[in-house]
Each structure stands twice: as C-alpha cells, then as structure tokens.
Amino acid sequence: MDNRQDVHPSATVLVVDDTPDNLMLIADLLKDKYRVKAANSGDKALRLLQGDPLPDLILLDIMMPGLSGYEVAEQLKRGPRTRHIPIIFLTAMAGAEDEIHGLGLGAADYITKPIIPPVLMARVETQLKIKAAADFLRDKNAFLEQEVQRRTREVAAIQDVTIHAMASLAETRDNETGNHIRRTQHYINLLAELLSEHPRFRHFLDEQTIKLLFKSAPLHDIGKVGIPDRILLKAGRFTPEEFEIMKTHTTLGRDAIQHAEDQLGIDVDFLRLAKEIAYSHQEKWDGSGYPQGLAGDAIPISARLMAVADVYDALISRRVYKPGMSHAQAMEIIREGRGSHFDPDICDAFVANAERFRDIAARFTDADQDVDPPSTALE
Template sequence: MKGQHQTTVLICDGAAERRHRTSAMLREQHDIDEAADGAALLRLARGLPRPDVIVLDAAVAEPFALVRQLKADPDTAGIPLLLAFDAVEAPALEARALAAGVADVLVYPFAAETLRARVARELRLREAQALLRHEVHLVDHLVAERTRTATQMADAVIWALATLAERRDSESPNHLHRIQHYVATLARHLQTQPRFAHELTDAHIELLFQAAPLHDIGKAAIPDAILQKPGRLTAEEFETVKLHTVYGRDAIDSVAQAAGSDSTFLRFAREITYSHHERFDGSGYPQGLAGDAIPVAARLLAVADVYDALISRRVYKPAFTHETAVELIRQGSGEHFDPDIVDAMLATEADFLAITQRFHDPH
C-alpha cells in the first residue's frame, strides 16, 4: 500500500547519511523507500506496489549491472531511473548512463529543487505515456474493422492526444479514470431502457468509455491565469472558459479531417466535448439545447463530471462528501440533468463510491 502520497520514490545509496538527506528532499511530495545496496534495490523494485521513480547512487556496487537487470525485467523496465554521481565522474559516466537506459543523471551536490524537478518531470512523462497507452486500446477496436481508414483514424486520435497531453492543466489523471468509469456505470444501467437502448449498446459503451477522457481537451487553449484562478471569475473570464467546448469540438473535427472519415467514436467524442455543459432545461451552453436534443453521451458525461467536480478539491473550493454530491445532483434532476440518468446514478451510488475510492486523488 502507498502511504499518504500517490507516488513512491526508491532511493538507493550505500552512504546512510546521504541517502537520508536525499530522502528528506522528496518526503513531502512522495512516499519514500530506501535501499542500502543492490540486493535491497532489486527486492523493493520488484515488489508491489512498485516504485514510480528510482534514484540510484553510482557508488553502489556494480551500478550498471543493476541498471541492466532492472531494464531486462518487464516488471521494472518502465520505471524511470535517475543516476547520481560525483562531478569528477560526470564526463566518464554520463554518456554511458544514458546509453544504458537511465532516464536522467544528477551530479552531487544537487539542490533539493533540482531533484524535485527531475522527479516531477519523469512522473509527468509517465502520466502522459499511461494516457496514451490507455487510448491505444482504441486501436485494437479500430484495427478489428480491418480497413486502412480505421487505422489512419486511430493514429490521428492518438496523435491529437499526444499533442494535447503536453498542455494539460493540473487536473489529476485520476479524474479522467473516474469519469470513464462513472459514464460506463451509468450507461450499463440504462442500456435496457427503451429510451436509451439504441444508443447504449455494448459496443457503444466501450467507445463512450474511451471517449470520456476527451471531454475537457479544449481547456488546453484556455489561459492558466483563468483556468487556475482561485477566486470567482469575472463575466468576461467565464465567457472565455465556456469556449473550451468549442475548442474541444474543433480538435475532434480536426482529427476526423486528418483521418479522412468520421466514426461512432469520433461522434461520441465530439458530442461529449461540445455539449457536456448543456442543461436539461435548456439553460446551458454553448447551444442552449434542452431535453433529448442534448446527445445521450453528453447527458451521461454531465452527471459524471459534476459529481466528480463536487467530490474533488479545487483551487476555489474544498471537496464535498459523496453524500452531499449525490444530494446536489438529485436536486438538479430535471433542471441541470436528465432525470433518468440521475435515477441511474442513485441506483448505482455504491458503484460511484467504489470508483472514487479506487481512483482517489493524493492529498
């Protein structure tokens, strides 16, 4: 089990005082495991849960042999490795370290800010890679169609995600996982109802699950000063934020144009990004759609997104309890939300709570 933090850094250094000093630099941001030698390093790296980043002192016996063992093991090959060595060794070891697969090098004495920045960079890279791996599942679905167009479309979607991932705001990636599972839970509960049966087939639910993380990709075009503002937005700032729905739709349309064709997946992605802020009573944006004129995908996402926003801490508010969030959504039935989808949420409340616990944010 991880401790109070969501990420773990494994420090391997045979010098106890320096090992503890390095650990202290990271302890506020990450859980820390320590190893005094190579054997302990390999045991901790291969154990569960595995570390997210390893910081290895080059003075440990046979450091490059350890690197080779870690990279040769499929269970540890993907863990970013930072190798630390004295300045006098830098010319001889840096190129060799990078060629061996080390993610980055550190030269003693390094500042705490430097170490934290290097670790944070590797974690951000892993998050982006994980997001892309997650979307690669879409390729399997499209390749099953065995058409050249399907493969081109999959490549275009992944390319768009890779580009946008670099400009994401500070939202936790667990938010995206939770949204996916909320939407799928609601869809599975509703798929037997005549009102939803045509749209919510098993195949469509899989595509909705894949498309859900794209709902806020348009926020990549919103200035950080507005997106992360701790206080109330001005009317002009809110109008700027509302444009993220248009930017998201345009991004999806550009994917379709690049692929030379459209698909059910891209339709869902477009509906989700463009319409998830519409309200059932017609008072939402950007089009002011009401009732069944709002796409089913967007109506599902609206409930999932608002619930997750309520239970999550933001720069402008604390996190609400699950019970409070559910009650607020119940009160919005028929006004903000489709009543049938709210009823589905109330019926699957235990599943929602389990999802929040499974993909909880670090505190």
C-alpha cells in the first residue's frame, strides 16, 4: 500500500542544501511519504518559492555559499506568502548559541548533522502535524471573520430597513413628502463630506460619523407619528395653537428613539446622532428656533447640518398649501438665512455647492413634482 495516501498525501517538503549528497540522502528518506522538492542554494530556493504551490515545510541548511540559511529564513519570515511555512534548520553547528539564533529567526526546529534518519522523519512528521493544525485554525479564523462580516452586513441591512420603515411610517402620515427621506439623507451626507476638512468641523466629521449621519438622518421627523392628523394633514397654515402642538414632534421623536435605545440596554452611536437630529434640527443659529431655543455652537453639529438640508427640501417640495419653489428661489432663501437661521460656514458650503444639491433633488424627485433639471457640463 502507498503510504503517501495515508499520511500527509499532499504535503510537500522543500530541501535546501548546497551538498548534492545531502540532497539525495534527505530526498530518498522522504520520498515514500511526501512530495519532495530540492534547491542547492538559497537563491534558487527563494526563486522556487515565488511560484505555486508553496511547500508545507522547508528543511534549510545554514552554511551555504551566497545566501546563508539564516538570510533565507529572514526573507521568508518577512514575506506574507511564506511567513507561515515552518523551517527546520539543518546544520553541523551544534552550539547552543547557533540554535538559539536560528529559533530566534522563527525556525520551528533545529537538526544537527550528520542526519539521523528516524530523528529527521519524526521531526518532519511533528512539524507537518503542527502546520496542519495551524492551517486549520487560520482557515477557521478566516471563515469566522467572513461570517462575522456577513452577519455584520446583515445586521446593518436590517438596521437600515428598520430605520426606513420607521421613517416611512412618519412620512405616510404626511404623504406629500414622498422622497423627502432620501433627499435629506443624501443632502446631509454630501454636506458632511464637504465640511470634513473644515477647521470647525473636522474633529467631528470623520468617516465613521459621516456614515452614521447618513444612517440616522431618516429619523429626523419620526416624531410626526405623534402629531394628530387634524394638524399634520391640515391643508393650510397652522394657527398659533396648532403650531405649538406641531413643534412637539421634535421632543416626541427624541423620546421615541431614547425609548428604543433604553429597550436595547446599550448606547448606540447612530441613535445618539438620530436623537440629536430629531430633537434639535428646528433650532436656529440666532436662538429663535425650538424646542430649546439653542443658539450658535450650542446646537449639535448634526442638527445644524440637517437644518439646512431640511429647509432646502421643504422649499423646493410641493405642499397642499403651496407650490414648490425653484432651486434658485430656494437658494436665495438659504443665503438670507446665513447667520440667523443657519450656521454661516455650513450655509456657505451648501451655497458653494448648490448645483450638487440640485442634482440630488432631481435624482430623487417625487413622481408628481417638477424639479429643476440637474446640472450639465453645458450650464
């Protein structure tokens, strides 16, 4: 019976030695159990290791002309493709310092010459078993990492669907807002990216925060679910009393998100931002907004970003009591709100990139709404 089918049938051993007799001896010992490759110098071994498949184990002589075994080992341990291949040094140097040096370079074992066949076979067998176990663990870890990534993507997708479902519930109460959720989500994402290097905002608008802003933005009007239909669906302007009730949607939204977070029992970053946006996106730079009358930098950055995005979209969107404004008209009102309604720097970034925001509005336009056409290279 061919033992190669029983023990390590696919294992390959590379033997590197400048002495032909040693190569022949070791190859003859191993050939009945393993595939054997040979190289008579360090340079040839490194060239051979540039191809595939890689060996499972390397038996490496130390004292060779040109590159020594130590030098070859150093290069192999630095290479991402070869660093996991176990190395057994073969040498006539039997000093403890030599052995310690070789092991310090990452060698798995150390065999002195002259070769004792049973010792060589036992050491090779042991290292191949260790490598097989290590490979299994690496493969298992790689699988687990992939599985964690897949599950993470799944959880993120479930989060996104849940967020949009919750936001859409609010929007269905106010059925003329249509794609308002998507538009404001993309407005705030673009605005955050534009300001990510601004001295006033770069400490806050890192890549992860921008992603969380995009995720949490759809919940800015979630509190509308608590506003009575007679007010929310009113085809006209609110009375002062009705407006006071309408203003409570900010607090209702914040409290609803807080309740959801309390049920989870943990703090969630995107829900923290969602609470800020829901509660404070109606605040104004000059302190005349609601619900707290915050002014200037006391207003969370997330809410300041949403304030510009939300007002612009409200201006260009049709309502029962008004037609949608043109992009140009809306931008003029945004400019007029600089320093009173809006953070001046955020307003400037929005105005300076007006065409890009118009493009977003056109891309996510409602079916029954006329929006200025997107910009073109000819404009």
